[in-house]
Amino acid sequence: MPKTLFDKIWDAHLVDVQDDGTCLIYIDRHMVHEVTSPQAFEGLRTAGRSVHRPQATLAVADHNVPTTDRSKGIANPESRIQVETLESNVEEFGVPYFKTDDIRQGVVHIVGPEQGFTLPGATIVCGDSHTATHGAFGSLAFGIGTSEVEHVLATQTLLQKPAKNMLVKVTGTLPDHCSAKDVVLAIIGKIGTAGGTGYVIEYAGEAIEALSMEGRMTVCNMTIEGGARAGLIAPDQKTFDYIQGRPMAPKGAAWEQAVEYWKTLHTDDGASFDEVVELDVTNLAPQITWGTSPENVLSIEDNVPNPADEPNAEKKASIERAIGYMDFEAGQAIEGVAINTVFIGSCTNGRIEDFREAAAIAKGRKVADGVRALAVPGSGLVKEQAEEEGLDKIFVEAGFEWREPGCSMCLAMNDDRLSPGDRCASTSNRNFEGRQGKGGRTHLVSPAMAVAAAIKGCLTDVRKLG
Amino acid sequence: MEKFTKLTGVAAPMPIRNIDTDMIIPKQFLKTIKREGLGKNLFDEMRYLDDGSENPEFVLNQDAYRNATIIVAGDNFGCGSSREHAPWALNDFGIKVIISTSFADIFYNNCFKNGMLPIRVDEDTLNKLMDDAERGANATLTVDLVSQTITGPDGGEVKFEIDEFRKHCLLEGLDDIGLTQQKSDKIDDFEAKRKADQPWMYR
Ligand code: SF4
Numbered sequence: 001m002p003k004t005l006f007d008k009i010w011d012a013h014l015v016d017v018q019d020d021g022t023c024l025i026y027i028d029r030h031m032v033h034e035v036t037s038p039q040a041f042e043g044l045r046t047a048g049r050s051v052h053r054p055q056a057t058l059a060v061a062d063h064n065v066p067t068t069d070r071s072k073g074i075a076n077p078e079s080r081i082q083v084e085t086l087e088s089n090v091e092e093f094g095v096p097y098f099k100t101d102d103i104r105q106g107v108v109h110i111v112g113p114e115q116g117f118t119l120p121g122a123t124i125v126c127g128d129s130h131t132a133t134h135g136a137f138g139s140l141a142f143g144i145g146t147s148e149v150e151h152v153l154a155t156q157t158l159l160q161k162p163a164k165n166m167l168v169k170v171t172g173t174l175p176d177h178c179s180a181k182d183v184v185l186a187i188i189g190k191i192g193t194a195g196g197t198g199y200v201i202e203y204a205g206e207a208i209e210a211l212s213m214e215g216r217m218t219v220c221n222m223t224i225e226g227g228a229r230a231g232l233i234a235p236d237q238k239t240f241d242y243i244q245g246r247p248m249a250p251k252g253a254a255w256e257q258a259v260e261y262w263k264t265l266h267t268d269d270g271a272s273f274d275e276v277v278e279l280d281v282t283n284l285a286p287q288i289t290w291g292t293s294p295e296n297v298l299s300i301e302d303n304v305p306n307p308a309d310e311p312n313a314e315k316k317a318s319i320e321r322a323i324g325y326m327d328f329e330a331g332q333a334i335e336g337v338a339i340n341t342v343f344i345g346s347c348t349n350g351r352i353e354d355f356r357e358a359a360a361i362a363k364g365r366k367v368a369d370g371v372r373a374l375a376v377p378g379s380g381l382v383k384e385q386a387e388e389e390g391l392d393k394i395f396v397e398a399g400f401e402w403r404e405p406g407c408s409m410c411l412a413m414n415d416d417r418l419s420p421g422d423r424c425a426s427t428s429n430r431n432f433e434g435r436q437g438k439g440g441r442t443h444l445v446s447p448a449m450a451v452a453a454a455i456k457g458c459l460t461d462v463r464k465l466g
Numbered sequence: 467m468e469k470f471t472k473l474t475g476v477a478a479p480m481p482i483r484n485i486d487t488d489m490i491i492p493k494q495f496l497k498t499i500k501r502e503g504l505g506k507n508l509f510d511e512m513r514y515l516d517d518g519s520e521n522p523e524f525v526l527n528q529d530a531y532r533n534a535t536i537i538v539a540g541d542n543f544g545c546g547s548s549r550e551h552a553p554w555a556l557n558d559f560g561i562k563v564i565i566s567t568s569f570a571d572i573f574y575n576n577c578f579k580n581g582m583l584p585i586r587v588d589e590d591t592l593n594k595l596m597d598d599a600e601r602g603a604n605a606t607l608t609v610d611l612v613s614q615t616i617t618g619p620d621g622g623e624v625k626f627e628i629d630e631f632r633k634h635c636l637l638e639g640l641d642d643i644g645l646t647q648q649k650s651d652k653i654d655d656f657e658a659k660r661k662a663d664q665p666w667m668y669r
Binding site: 038052056063079151154198258 | 481548647
C-alpha cells in the first residue's frame with residue numbers, strides 16, 4: 001500500500017503496539033533545554049533511574065541566557081539557578097552539553113540542524129513546542145511535556161497514538177520581498193490555530209521545494225501555531241547538501257548508506273491524506289498579524305477586522321478582545337501603525353539567511369527615531385558567520401543593537417522585553433497577550449518586513465521601500 | 467501518579483477561545499525547578515491588577531468560584547508552548563478537570579501525566595455546560611470517569627469519550643515510565659536491529 005512520509009517514519013519507529021492502538025515509538029534524538037527539563041531530571045533522581053542513551057541527547061541553555069556580554073554570568077538569580085541546574089544535571093547524567101560560552105550555543109532548534117544532530121527519517125523530540133522546526137529535514141519532530149521528557153530520558157521511547165495526515169500543497173512562485181515567513185503566516189491564517197490539531201502536516205509543492213533549508217525550517221517551525229505538532233518536508237538534494245560535513249553528521253561509508261535510505265523518504269504516489277489544503281503564493285503580499293493569536297493574519301494592505309461582521313458569538317468576542325488588547329479601531333488599516341520596537345531573531349527567523357535578508361533592507365538606511373531595534377542571532381555560529389560577512393556592521397550602522405545568541409525577546413524570559421503599551425514588529429512566532437512582555441503588543445512579520453518597520457517607525461509594506 | 471475516578475465540584479466558566487499556555491502561566495514563573503507552588507500564579511495576568519491586588523472581574527477571584535475544581539472553556543484550550551507548568555499550575559490551584567470543544571495536543575497529553583482529566587465535548591454540550599457553570603454558587607458538576615459522564619446541577623447527564631488506555635492509567639494512577647520499562651526487552655531488540663540497519667543514527 002502506498003504510504004505517506006509520516007507513515008514511513010512512524011512505522012520505522014514502532015517498538016510495540018498495544019491492543020488498543022497505543023504505540024511505543026523509539027526516539028532517535030532528544031534535545032533538552034533549561035526551562036522544561038529540571039523536573040524531569042528530578043523525577044529520574046527520585047526514582048533512582050538513569051538516562052537510557054545519553055549520546056542520543058543534546059542539551060543547551062537558551063531561554064534564560066542574557067544576550068548582552070555574558071562573561072559576567074547571569075544576573076537574575078532564578079535564571080541563573082535554572083541554567084546551573086541544567087549544568088549539574090547534564091554532568092550527573094552524562095548528557096552532552098554546550099556551555100553558554102561555547103560558540104555552538106544557541107536556540108535548541110537552530111543548534112540541532114547546525115550540528116548535523118538533526119537527520120532525515122529520525123524521530124526528534126524536545127520539551128519545546130517549536131521542535132516542529134526539525135521536520136524541515138524530513139524528520140518526525142515534535143514538542144513534548146516535561147513528564148514525557150523524563151520518559152524519553154529513561155527509556156528512549158514515547159507512548160503515542162498515530163496522527164492523521166494533512167497535506168499542505170504550496171504552488172506558484174513566491175514574489176519578490178516575500179519569504180518563507182509570509183508563506184507560513186498565510187497557511188496559518190487559512191487553517192486557523194486549531195486547524196492542524198491531531199494532524200502531522202506534510203508541506204509540498206513547488207514553492208516549498210524552491211525554499212532553502214532555512215526557509216523550510218521557518219515554515220515547519222510555525223506548524224505548531226496551526227495546531228499540528230509536527231510538520232514534514234521530504235528531504236532532497238538541498239537537504240543532503242546542508243547536512244554533509246556538519247560535525248555530528250554521518251561520514252564516509254555511513255554517509256553513503258544514509259543518503260541511500262534518505263532518498264526513500266517521500267510520500268508514495270497514490271498515498272492518501274485525511275485532509276488536503278492548497279495555497280497558491282503567486283500573488284502573495286507580505287503578511288502580518290494584527291491580533292493576539294497567530295491565526296489573526298492579514299496582508300499588509302488589508303484592514304483589521306470588524307467584530308460586527310462576525311456571526312459566531314465566541315469568535316466575535318475573541319476579535320473584540322484582541323482589538324482591545326492591541327489598541328485598534330475596528331476596521332482600521334494596519335499599514336502606518338506606529339511601532340517602537342523591532343526584534344529580529346528566534347528559532348523562526350534567527351538563521352544566517354534571515355540576517356542576510358534583513359541586512360539587504362537595512363543597508364544604507366537608518367532606524368527611525370524612537371525605535372529600539374534588536375538583532376539577535378540564533379546561535380554563536382550564526383553570529384560568527386554574519387560577522388564574517390560584515391552583516392553586523394550594516395545593522396550597527398543602521399542603528400540596530402547586535403546581540404549575543406539566545407531566545408531573547410521571543411518570549412522575554414531574560415531581560416529583553418517589552419514594556420506595557422510597547423508595540424513591536426517581531427520575526428518570532430507568537431503574538432499572545434504578554435508574550436514579549438506584559439502589556440506589550442506583537443506583530444509577527446518576516447525579517448524584511450521587520451526592518452522596513454524599523455526604518456519607517458511604523459508597520460509598512462517592504463515592497464514600497466524599493 | 468494520583469488516581470482520578472470521580473469528582474464533584476464547582477465549575478468556573480471561561481468562555482474565551484484559544485486560552486494559551488502563556489495566559490495559563492506566564493513565562494516569568496517558568497524559572498522554577500519544581501512542579502509545586504505554581505497555583506498562586508495561575509492566569510496571573512488576568513487574575514491580578516498591576517498593583518498586585520486581585521482583579522475582581524476575573525472569574526476565579528469571585529467568591530462562588532474560588533474553590534473551582536473544574537473549568538469550562540472556549541475552543542482550543544492550552545494552545546501554544548509545551549510547558550507542563552500549565553497543567554501543574556492548574557493542578558496546584560485545585561483544577562482537576564477542563565472541559566472544552568478542543569484542546570491543543572501537547573496540553574491534552576500533559577494533563578494525563580498529572581492525574582488530570584481534559585474532556586472534549588461537542589459545541590452544544592459545551593454551551594449547556596457553560597450555562598451551568600455560569601450559575602455561580604450552583605455551578606456544581608459531577609464528573610465520573612468510570613461511567614464517562616458529566617452530571618449537571620439539574621441532574622442532566624452527558625456522556626464523553628476518552629481513549630481506553632488513558633482512562634485505565636488515570637483510574638489506576640499508573641506510572642508510564644514503570645510500564646514502559648517492563649518492555650525493556652522490546653526496546654533492546656529494536657535498538658539492536660536499528661544499529662545494524664541504520665548505524666549512522668548511533669554516535
Ligand atoms: S526562540 Fe522562542 S519559540 Fe524558539 S525556542 Fe526560544 S522561546 Fe521558544
